[in-house]
Amino acid sequence: MLAGAISACVFKDLLNAVIASGIVSLIAAVLFYLLQAPDVAMAEASIGAALVTAIFVIAIRKTERKE
Numbered sequence: 001m002l003a004g005a006i007s008a009c010v011f012k013d014l015l016n017a018v019i020a021s022g023i024v025s026l027i028a029a030v031l032f033y034l035l036q037a038p039d040v041a042m043a044e045a046s047i048g049a050a051l052v053t054a055i056f057v058i059a060i061r062k063t064e065r066k067e
Helices: 002-010 014-034 038-062
Strands: none
Touching: 002 014, 014 038
16 A cells, blocks of 8 residues: 555656555555445545546546646
8 A cells, every 4th residue: 555655656647646546545445344444445435546536537637737
């Protein structure tokens, strides 16, 4: 999880950084589920991994991609 967060900061391409951030959120959701907190896992998966990633991708598409 730490490697994913660091790679999200290091990537020059914004889309790759957003995808790495979404993967970190998805891993966090799985960890929450394994810790027997399914409500927190569902919230993290739906908001952190899906909604925030989708908003970032839409924002990147609407703006000019600079590296």
